[in-house]
Every structure is written in C-alpha cells, then in structure tokens.
Amino acid sequence: MQPAHADAVLRSAPRGCRIRVRAVLALSPRLPDQQLLRIARERLGEVVAHELGRIPDRRRQGHFASRLALDRALHLTGSEIAENVAYLRYSGDGRPVLVSRAGREVHGVGCSLAHTGRAGLAVIGPSDVGADVEPQHRFGLEFAFRISEPDEFDLVSEAGISPDLLPAAIWTAKESVLKATGRGMRIDPRHIRIVGRIAGGWRLYVEGGRNVPRNWDVASYGAAGYRLAIARSAGSGPVALYLHLSQPRYRGAEVPG
Numbered sequence: 001m002q003p004a005h006a007d008a009v010l011r012s013a014p015r016g017c018r019i020r021v022r023a024v025l026a027l028s029p030r031l032p033d034q035q036l037l038r039i040a041r042e043r044l045g046e047v048v049a050h051e052l053g054r055i056p057d058r059r060r061q062g063h064f065a066s067r068l069a070l071d072r073a074l075h076l077t078g079s080e081i082a083e084n085v086a087y088l089r090y091s092g093d094g095r096p097v098l099v100s101r102a103g104r105e106v107h108g109v110g111c112s113l114a115h116t117g118r119a120g121l122a123v124i125g126p127s128d129v130g131a132d133v134e135p136q137h138r139f140g141l142e143f144a145f146r147i148s149e150p151d152e153f154d155l156v157s158e159a160g161i162s163p164d165l166l167p168a169a170i171w172t173a174k175e176s177v178l179k180a181t182g183r184g185m186r187i188d189p190r191h192i193r194i195v196g197r198i199a200g201g202w203r204l205y206v207e208g209g210r211n212v213p214r215n216w217d218v219a220s221y222g223a224a225g226y227r228l229a230i231a232r233s234a235g236s237g238p239v240a241l242y243l244h245l246s247q248p249r250y251r252g253a254e255v256p257g
C-alpha cells in the first residue's frame with residue numbers, strides 16, 4: 001500500500017497537466033491459455049489473471065493484450081502514476097476509470113481500451129481519451145457508406161489512405177470518439193462527423209446529444225495489419241504511440257496532432 005500523499009499527488013495531476021497522450025498497441029503472444037494466464041499473473045498481477053480466466057476463450061488474447069498495453073502505457077506515463085494505479089473500475093456507462101491503490105478514482109488521467117483478435121490498444125491522457133483498433137480489412141465499402149457521407153470519405157482519402165483501408169479508418173476514427181465521450185453506441189456513428197484534417201488524422205464533430213464535448217482530434221495509424229485510432233479533446237496536442245509487438249521492447253513513433 002502506498003502512503004496517502006501518493007494518492008493526493010495523483011489526484012492533483014490535472015493542475016500541472018504533467019502527462020501527455022500516450023497510446024500503446026500490444027499483440028498477445030500466440031500461447032496456450034494456461035501459459036497466457038501464468039504470464040498475466042507474473043507480469044500483470046492476480047486481478048488481471050483472474051479476470052482473464054473468466055472471459056470467453058475467443059476474447060482472451062485481445063483482452064490480455066489490452067491489459068499489457070495499459071500496463072506499458074502507465075509506465076511510459078511515469079513511475080509515479082504506474083506505481084499508484086491499482087487497476088480499473090467502470091463508470092455507469094461502461095467507461096473504464098483508473099483507480100488508485102487507496103481505492104479512489106484517479107481524476108485528471110483519462111484511459112481508454114480496445115481489443116480485437118490478438119491486438120489490444122490502451123490510451124492514457126490528461127483528459128477524456130478514446131481508443132479503437134480493428135483489422136485493417138475488416139469492413140467493406142458498403143459498411144463505410146452506411147456510417148459516413150461522401151465529404152467524410154474525401155477527407156479520409158485525402159490523407160493518403162487507400163480505398164481498401166478507408167472503411168476501417170472511418171470506423172475506428174468514429175468509434176474512438178464514441179468511446180472518448182463515454183456514450184459508446186448510444187450515439188449513432190453517423191452523428192460523429194469527420195469535418196477536417198489535422199496532422200496525423202482528422203477533426204471530428206459530435207452532432208446533437210446533450211452534455212457531450214463536440215470537437216475531438218483523432219490520430220489514425222496503421223500498424224501490424226491493424227488500424228488504430230486515438231481520440232482526445234481538440235487541441236490537446238500530439239499522441240505518442242508505442243508498439244509492443246510480442247517482443248519485450250518498444251518502437252516509438254510520434255503521431256503529430
């Protein structure tokens with residue numbers, strides 16, 4: 001258990017705005033469940049291992065990867081935060097919230113998680129953030145037409161995204177904002193509009209909905225066959241993205257914003 005003052009330091013994080021937006025994409029090693037659980041217990045602790053043992057088999061690798069990514073993102077954010085975050089709990093709408101070892105919500109440090117297949121994405125930031133990751137070729141053009149307008153298509157393709165990758169880029173951008181708002185699919189993705197280009201991604205605008213921040217910046221990135229999107233409040237600055245691809249080392253990349 002950490003001393004009480006450590007918790008106070010964490011809770012005052014927003015005033016100094018000492019943290020920046022960091023994202024980690026992790027891929028789960030292809031291992032039998034028992035081995036994965038053992039690694040989870042050793043590296044991420046009993047709570048994560050227990051959680052992992054209870055979720056459906058088909059989601060286990062992605063879930064593990066997202067918790068590995070969260071662990072890495074917390075450490076990259078700083079040892080003070082990493083050492084004092086106990087784990088997660090969920091707000092009423094399902095949004096993950098970091099909890100300190102003293103059992104209190106860590107205010108001023110936003111967190112978002114996403115997983116698919118063997119991939120897990122975790123984002124940590126100084127305010128609300130959103131994460132999404134999908135296989136690059138998961139969606140077809142028909143799906144993209146259902147959730148977006150031609151002007152949105154144009155903005156995404158102008159960023160140099162090839163036509164076969166447009167649907168995943170559009171969807172992940174929108175879903176990352178859905179998650180940053182905490183409302184998820186309670187907001188119709190067609191009401192999250194791609195309205196402009198920024199370095200490394202797009203500006204998105206939320207139409208309608210009460211008490212939802214409207215403007216979000218989304219960094220979009222292709223890596224290891226996946227498309228990832230990281231949403232943060234408009235103007236929050238760049239995203240530092242790290243890839244943890246089964247190897248115990250990182251490759252760092254700056255995504256400007």
Ligand SMILES: CC(C)(COP(=O)(O)OP(=O)(O)OC[C@H]1O[C@@H](n2cnc3c(N)ncnc32)[C@H](O)[C@@H]1OP(=O)(O)O)[C@@H](O)C(=O)NCCC(=O)NCCS
Binds near residue numbers: 114182
């Ligand atoms: C947020 C949502 C779009 C995520 O969809 P998903 O298919 O589970 O996709 P992802 O893998 O990308 O994300 C999963 C993570 O999203 C996070 N999440 C769930 N609900 C969230 C919410 N309301 N806001 C932000 N993040 C949320 C969780 O951390 C979850 O991972 P975990 O359970 O391992 O902690 C979906 O869960 C949702 O719309 N939830 C809220 C509304 C709801 O419950 N609707 C029921 C069906 S309409």
